[in-house]
Amino acid sequence: MDSKLISGKEVSARIKEQVKKEVMMLNSQGVFPKLSVIIVGENPASLTYVKGKHKDCAECGIVSENIALPETVSQADLLAEIERLNNDDSVHGILVQLPLPKHIDEYAVINAISPTKDVDGFTAVNVGNMNIGKDCFTPCTPQGCIDMLDYAGIDMTGKDVVVIGRSNIVGKPVSVLALQRSATVTICHSKTKNIADKTRMADIVIVAVGRAGFLTGDMLKPGAVVIDVGINRNSEGKLCGDADFDSCIDVVSKITPVPGGVGLMTRANLLKNTIKSAKNCLK
């Protein structure tokens, strides 16, 4: 079974080793990569994600700062904080943890981040540049999916790729990245008819739906590759993906596990993007 798993632990460890080397190189040239994370309110999941991000930075020698703002912060104050960070030359990456409270316009906040420090790759400028294949910060989770396929030696050229999910943070950008690798991409969503007919034709299925066990083995062609982006809790409270691992494992040639899969890649790519930004200072 292990030979079928594409391990996020292995791939992210490789990225982290590279990041550590680049941090040392940057330090020797007087650049100290720094990530500033803004968190609004005390959403427990967000607090956990942010803690993980600081831990990863510490492990790799990246300076990180946490800016915790109250749930009641005004949009104007939040935007002012972002502007301060945009103008602070010691800060290379700015990340605003989502979701934001309802009284704040998420689009306005994300697009207040300087595109040159947008290490999440969520600003309209970076999304646009990604779409036209220009240099940009690619969003961390979609990039992580592609990194895992690369690591497993899967050439996407001419492959039929079905993406289930069309969110701005996963489904759409991963579809663009797969298209850039010359895959033939089909995007499915909640209004798609007969999804199983489409997935049964796919060489690679990337599933980002947010429903435990949504993709089952009988929806796959034998030998298909499954990239499982989902992070859910099953009825027993156990962490699981969008693919029903037990029914998929006998059918697939490769699959990413949850936990230990794409989630770790998201974290690793945030570090990679922060280093990319710091390296831009040397140019």
Ligand code: NAP
């Ligand atoms: P999202 O914004 O809720 O989007 C879910 C997508 O799935 C939507 O496009 C929706 O279609 C589609 N969908 C929902 N029910 C469906 C159904 N029955 N049939 C077909 N499509 C359906 O979620 P997201 O932010 O993309 O996240 C998706 C999953 O990935 C979640 O489990 C999330 O926790 C996980 N995630 C993981 C990472 C990571 O680091 N591993 C990062 C981000 C997200 P419509 O557009 O038509 O509504």
